[in-house]
Amino acid sequence: MALKGAIVVDTERCKGCSVCIANCPTGTIALSKEVNSKGYNYLYMANPDNCTGCTNCATVCPDAVITVYRVKL
């Protein structure tokens, strides 16, 4: 059974620390070239198809900016 996931990021609160990226097992996420109003490059799904909704990113996020969704296929 495959898992398909997606995340929603509170881009205004993301500080671009990248700890989530270092812990993503599927290479889904990266720092955007855009910045938020604080000047941080925020997180986004660079390869959304890879996301399995494992919640690793949200688990390590110090600012609780990531919401994770997952469906079973």
Added chain:
Amino acid sequence: MAEKILMKGNEAIAYAAINCGCDGYFGYPITPQSEVMETLMKEKPWETTGMVVLQAESETSSINMVYGGACCGKKVMTSSSSPGISLMCEGISYLAGAELPCLVVNVMRGGPGLGTIQPSQGDYFQTTKGGGHGDYRNIVLAPASAQDMYDFVDLGFELAFKYRNPAIILGDGVIGQMMEKVELRPAKARRTDEEIKKLCASWATIGKTADRKANTITSLALEADVQERFNIKLQKKYAEIEANEVRYSTYKTEDAEHLIVAFGCMSRICENVVELAREQGIKLGLLRPITLFPYPKAAIDALVPQLKSIMSVELNAGQMIEDIRLISNGRVPVNFYGRQGGMVPSPEEIFEAFIKTIK
């Protein structure tokens, strides 16, 4: 007929605490006041009223335990003597800055430094001007008897909770150690959780229920204007205390031409000085401040027009005299007599010094 029991001033503090529904005592041994905690431990109030009595590892820890207990809306207190009170000054500043009610008892000994274990009144500055850092005041009660030590515990807690501010009983080693008859007062039960919720739910840390926002007890402000507004609020509080809570007593001041001002044990000795003067036809009177903050400024000010001199008699190098000089404001000379290091003067010695000032 109310029961009267012979007891030391220090013991009176302990009995009064249990009697008036104190929730917790956190203290550390230091001479000349260790009897406070020893008496509490002997009485085992945790078995009767449920009061918590805990010996802490230091005075620093004691006052911070008081802080934690006060955050919970509880009636909590500590006691110490001069060097220990110095250690507590950080905590007392925090308590005042967080607007927390509590009771601190200082049984003063000779200083500075480790000093002596004999009595003094050398912590007047420290206690009435704040003691710790920042612009704050303590409500200060100066007992002159074992009965006062007993009564001021309940009064101290009342005032502390009325104004959400630390209250300090400023005793000296004489009052702490002397044995006198003390009339016991009707007992007050410890407040229930519901009573505390009713009184303190707007600020105390008693568990955030759904009906209110979380309470935070803090004295920190990052913005200068916020901190200034808070300080202005504190000053208004102190002005209210000054307007409403002055307590003092007078002895033969109606026709007095000279005035002695003395607090604590010195006020009792100076009553005899008044008698010695009157025997020689000198119209001497005595004013005893009972609250040292708020200070009985108006009462002394009202006497100034009829006086030729004022003398401050203290067991220190001259501390309260500065407050009296401010009140006199140059209208009447204010003189001083004092001893330090625990040398308690006799009425005759004081009278001799007084005579010299009026010659």
Added chain:
Amino acid sequence: MDIKDIIKPENKVYGKTPLLKDAILHYCPGCSHGTVHKIIAEIIEEMGIQDRTIGISPVGCSVFAYNYLDIDWQQAAHGRAPALATATKRLMPDKYVFTYQGDGDLASIGTAEIMHACNRGENIVVIFINNAIYGMTGGQMVPTTLLGQVTATTPYGRQADLNGYPLKITELIAQLEGTCYVTRQSVQNPAAVRKTKKAIRKAFENSMMKKGTSFVEVVSTCNSGWKIPPVQANKWMEENMFPFYPLGDMKDR
């Protein structure tokens, strides 16, 4: 599958706990404080004890913890949180009481308070954030700073003959009879976060069983103080701090 089909309320598997207030965290990017705050908030939510939990915050970067977790808080003077917690728990034994302290707070100025609260076996939880530096005041040395570590007050690296040795305070605390659970954890990856959450949950549960003090150290990073970006700081921590401050349970009664 379209992303719109995945992002639906019924498919949500992880989100910000309502026990975290809306305030934006002031901590630096990647700071472990945020992660540990989140863990504690989730535990309080899962245990349903928001109305019965009192937190005690230190002086340090996390002095503002009270702005983030939606419970009643007491802000303590530097190092004194265990004293506040002692009184709070003894006066209100039905409440969950925890302190949240940094290394400068707990292992330097607060050494007496933590030793004695643990020695008395107070039924509280102590969360100890150890990042080997004073963060808030600008990156000075603390007792847990490693030998050779460069800080604002050890510009040439900490030297034993000048500044003594890194203080393994948790090991000292584990020897005290009054402690029931002493453990060292971290939060740099999801597995570590989950272990830390288990540890803190256990600590909270212990505090109602009259077993004594539960002490959870979280070896952490300070990106600003160490002057290393977050991901690299986690690596530095794994390579340098873990060998000296090894993870795991030291005591579990």
